[in-house]
Amino acid sequence: xxxxxxxxxxxxxxxxxxxxxxxxxxxxxxxxxxxxxxxxxxxxxxxxxxxxxxxxxxxxxxxxxxxxxxxxxxxxxxxxxxxxxxxxxxxxxxxxxxxxxxxxx
Amino acid sequence: xxxxxxxxxxxxxxxxxxxxxxxxxxxxxxxxxxxxxxxxxxxxxxxxxxxxxxxxxxxxxxxxxxxxxxxxxxxxxxxxxxxxxxxxxxxxxxxxxxxxxxxxxxxxxxxxxxxxxxxxxxxxxxxxxxxxxxxxxxxxxxxxxxxxxxxxx
Numbered sequence: 309x310x311x312x313x314x315x316x317x318x319x320x321x322x323x324x325x326x327x328x329x330x331x332x333x334x335x336x337x338x339x340x341x342x343x344x345x346x347x348x349x350x351x352x353x354x355x356x357x358x359x360x361x362x363x364x365x366x367x368x369x370x371x372x373x374x375x376x377x378x379x380x381x382x383x384x385x386x387x388x389x390x391x392x393x394x395x396x397x398x399x400x401x402x403x404x405x406x407x408x409x410x411x412x413x
Numbered sequence: 414x415x416x417x418x419x420x421x422x423x424x425x426x427x428x429x430x431x432x433x434x435x436x437x438x439x440x441x442x443x444x445x446x447x448x449x450x451x452x453x454x455x456x457x458x459x460x461x462x463x464x465x466x467x468x469x470x471x472x473x474x475x476x477x478x479x480x481x482x483x484x485x486x487x488x489x490x491x492x493x494x495x496x497x498x499x500x501x502x503x504x505x506x507x508x509x510x511x512x513x514x515x516x517x518x519x520x521x522x523x524x525x526x527x528x529x530x531x532x533x534x535x536x537x538x539x540x541x542x543x544x545x546x547x548x549x550x551x552x553x554x555x556x557x558x559x560x561x562x563x564x565x566x
Contacts (some may be wrong), residue, residue: 315523318521324531325510327513331506338502357474359501363466366505370512387424388527394532399538410498 316391322377323370324391330370330396335405336409337362342413415476422469423550429461429511430543436514437536443522443529451532455518458539462511466504473501484556487563492556500549507542511533 341348341358358372364405375382383391437456439447484493514535520528 314527315453316525316527316531317520318519320528320531323513323516325533334505334509341473342498344545355478355547359471362502363505363508364468367512370509374516388531391451392527392530395531396534396538399506399542403503403542407495407499407500410495413494413498 314386314388316388318381319374319378319385320381321388321391323374324395325377325386326370326374328391328395329373330366330403332365332398333369335341335402335409337365338406339409342409365389373399415472418468418472419476420437422465422472423547425461425465425468426543427545429458429465430540430547433511433514433536433539433543435550436518437533437540438457440518440522440529440532444496445523445531448521448523451522452518455515455532455536456474458536459511459515462508462539462543465470466508480557483560483564484553487556487560489556489559492553492559494524494550496549501540503549504546507539507546508540510539514539516521543557 315321325342341351341362351361355361355364386394432454436451438459439451439454443451480494481497482496484490514532517528517531517535520532521531522532
């Protein structure tokens with residue numbers, strides 16, 4: 309789909325990789341939160357509700373990782389097609405991971 | 414007040430989905446004439462999804478507890494245990510993508526096919542995940558109504 313002869317700019321590449329990692333992190337955080345009551349309670353204690361904490365943590369992870377990847381140039385060295393495919397794969401895996409977890413939980 | 418919040422969060426979500434579809438269609442036909450519209454629509458997606466997050470979160474944290482107890486006692490407890498639990502966490506995927514979209518849309522999409530592919534994919538994922546979240550809301554509403562009907566309310 310993407311044409312690797314035209315690279316993504318460094319900021320877009322960085323935040324694309326950050327978004328892919330963040331959605332997977334969100335699924336992992338959900339699993340841990342749901343399986344560990346002490347961790348669930350810890351998240352709830354931080355802001356008053358576990359869901360508020362999770363949303364804020366996700367946004368912070370997305371922003372911080374994005375800036376880290378901008379500074380390091382890590383994502384910009386990846387082919388654009390790989391970044392597009394990575395984002396799609398991450399969203400699909402993260403979504404199935406959430407629905408599957410609550411289906412069997 | 415709670416009904417206003419309850420109804421407004423899916424409205425902002427639907428508007429966000431519509432704007433994401435707008436971005437997708439404009440990006441398919443990207444040229445210098447619609448570059449400004451693409452960027453404006455991409456920012457609108459982010460703002461609308463943040464509003465859906467804040468309003469939905471306010472309702473969820475302050476008012477959903479009674480509905481949860483009702484649904485779990487009703488004939489379709491999976492409307493909470495599966496659908497609501499999945500919905501409230503899948504939404505964060507939509508939110509992150511919505512925050513990313515304006516960043517991706519900064520590029521010259523008419524000249525850069527990679528950037529255009531990234532915008533197309535991101536907008537499509539926002540629309541699809543947003544529709545899934547909206548549909549899940551309908552199942553949860555159904556679970557609450559069925560529970561009320563069972564209770565004879």
